[in-house]
Amino acid sequence: MCGIFGIVYKEDKDDMGKILTKAAKSLTYRGYDSVGAVAVTKTGKADLRKDVGKVDEVAKKLNFEELCGNRGITQLRWATFGVPAQRNAQPHFDTKGRLVGAHNGNVVNTIHLIKELTAKGHVFRGENDGEVVVHVIEDSFNRHGDLDLAIREARKILKGDYAYTITALKGEKMFCTKMGSSLYLGVGDGFVCCSSDLPSILNLTNQIVPLNDGEYVEFDSDSYEIRSIENGEKIDRKPITSPLSPESASKGDFPFFMEKEIFEQPERAQALLDYLAECDELVPFAEEIASGDRVYLVGSGSSYNACVIGSYYLNKLGGCATFPVVAGSFIEHFGEGIRPTDLFVLVSQSGETKDVINVLNMLTARGMANNVLGVVNVLGSTLMMRSRRHLPLLSNLEIAVAATKTFINQSVLFLALAIEVAKLKGRAGDLPETLDKTPKAIKDTINQMNGWAKELAEKYKDCVDMYTLGYGATYGSALEAAQKIKEISYAHCEGLYSAEFKHGPLAIVTEGYPVFYLTTVEDQHMTLSHINEVTCRLGSAITVAPPSDLLAKNSTMFYPLPHSEYALVPILSVVFMQLFAYHLTVVKGYSPDFPRNCSKTITVD
Ligand code: BG6
DSSP states (O other), X not given: OOEEEEEEEEEEETTHHHHXXXXXXXXXXXXXSEEEEEEEOTTOOEEEEEEESOHHHXXXXXXXXXXXXXXXXXXXXXXXXXXXXXXXXXXEEOTTSSEEEXXXXXXXXXXXXXXXXXXXTOOOSSOOHHHHHHHHHHHHHHHHOOHHHHHHHHTTTOOEEEEEEEEESSSSOEXXXXXXXXXXXXXXXXXXXXXXXXXXXXXXXXXXXXXOTTEEEEEOSSOEEEEXXXXXXXXXXXXXXXXXXXXXXXXXXXXXXXXXHHHTHHHHHHHHHHHHHHOSSHHHHHHHHHHOSSEEXXXXXXXXXXXXXXXHHHHHTTOOOOEEEEHHHHHHHHGGGOOTXXXXXXXXXXXXXXXXXXXHHHHHHTTOGGGEEEEESSTTOHHHHHOSEEEEOOOOOOOSSSOSHHXXXXXXXHHHHHHHHHHHTTOOTTHHHHXXXXXXXXXXXXXHHHHHHHHHHHHTTTOOEEEEEEOGGGHHHHHHHHHHIIIIIOOEEEEEEGGGTTTTGGGGOOTTOXXXXXXXXXXXXHHHHHHHHHHTXXXXXXXXXXXXXXXXXXXXXXXXXXXXXXXGHHHHHHHHHXXXXXXXXXXXXXXXSSOTTOOSSOOOO
C-alpha cells in the first residue's frame, strides 16, 4: 500500500520542499520502498525529484528542501506494479509534461493500458500503475483540454481500487479522486490538501473532510468542490474537526512509536471505556449480536486475532456463539452460504484493509449492506462511512505498522460487548467491575513485567523458531503473540491452540525448544498436560499466567501476570508478549516501527 499527499497554496512557497518532506515522513508507515516529491510554481514550472529508498535518505540525496511552488505532491511507495526502481517511483509526468500526479492502490488493467496507450504514442518511463493513471487522464485531456472531464472519463477506463491526486502545470487547481483506497481532504488557513491518511494532514490542520468512493475533488488554496465521478454533480460536505492531535503522530521521548503506543494502552483503554459508558451505540450494537441468527466476526492480521478473542468472550460470557473469520478467506469459504438474517461485524483499525472492504463490497452487492456493523479506529474511513452502525476504538493514531493499542482496544471493546450481551441474557454477575479494572491492570502488567520481557528477549535473541500456545480465553492471545514476534523480530513463531500441539507440531520440540503457554488459572487443569507434553521431551515451557504455584512448578520459566480476573488474562498476556516481541526486535537491531515487507494498511489484494 502507498501514501499520497497533495497541497495547494495561493502563492509560491520557498518551503514547499519542507512541507512535502514532513508529509512524506508522516506517511512512511504506509510504504517505504521509494519516495518522490514534485513542486509546481504558479507560472507552471515543475520540479520532480524521486528515487528508491526511505524518505530521509532520498530527501537528503535529492535536496527536497530546494523545492518551491504553490502546489506540491509527494508519494510513498510500497511496490506492487513495477519493481522498486527510480522509474517506478512516484509522482509521474504524462507524455507531454503538462500533467503530474501520483496514486495509491491497484490499477489491475495496467499492463493492457500501457500497451494500448503506447500504441497511441504515449511514452512510458516505467511499469508503475501510478504512471498509467496520469497517461489515461492525459489521453482524454489531449482530446478536449478539460481536466475535470478527463478525470470522469478515466473512471471508465481504470479498473481496480485506487486513489490519486493530479494537477495540470498550467493553472492553479489540483484534483484528487477516491475509488476504493483511502483519501481525505484537509482544509487550513491559506491552503487545501488531500492525503491517503490523517497524520500528514494533522500536522497542518484538524479540519478534515472525509471522502467516499466515487467522489473526486477540485481544489485550490481556499476552496474545494466535491463531485460525483459518475456525473460531475456537486456534493456538499463540510469539514469535521478531527479529535486526533498532531502530537499523536510524534514519538515524544520514546525511541520508537511502538514502545510509545504500548505505553499508551492504559490511557487509550480508559478513553474507550469512558466513551462506551456515555455513548448510546454500545447497547444496540450488543442487542444486534445477541439477537443475530449467525454472527460473523471478520478481520485481517491482528484484527482477526481480536475477533478470535471476541468470539471467546461472546460465547463464554455472553452465551452467544459467533464465528471469527479471516477476511481474505470469507468470500471463498462462507460467501455462498450466507443468509439475509446473518450479521457481519467487520473489524479493521484502518477501516481500509482491502480484504475487509472486499467482504463489504460483496455484502453490498448482495443487498446486505444493512447487515454490516463496523469496529474501526480511523474517523471517516471507508468501513466507518459504509457500516450501518459502528463503534470506534478511540486508540488515537497508531503509527507503528504492528498493531498494539488498537488490538488491545478491539479486545476491550469485545469484552464490553460480551458483558452487554451477558446483561441482556441475565448472566453478567460482577463482570462490569472487571471491565472497569482493565486500564489499571494493563498499566500494572507493563510496570511489573517490562523488565522481565526485556531479559527474556535478551535470552532468546538468537532464537529463530518458537511456538505460542493458548487455550480457550488465550487462544486469540497466542495468535497475536505469534503475529507480533513474526511481524517485527522476523523470528518464526506459530500461534496454536494448545490442545492441538500434540497432534503433529509436538514433533518440532527438541531440547530447549521454546514453547510459550498463555493461560488462565481456571484452565490450568488442561494446560498443565500440554505443558508437561513439552517439558517431558526437554522442551522449554515458558508460561505466562496469573500467579499459580502449580503452573510455576511445572514450567521451565513462569512469568506471573498481576492478580486479575480470568476475563482480563487474554488482554494482559498479550501486553507481556508485545513487550517481549518489542525488546526482541530492538536487541536484534531491527526497527519495530516499520518492519520489512509490511505496511500499516494493505489496500491491495
Ligand atoms: C496488516 C498489518 O497490514 O494489516 C497488521 O501488518 C494489521 O498489523 C493488518 O493487523 C490489519 O489491519 P487493519 O487496519 O485492517 O486492522
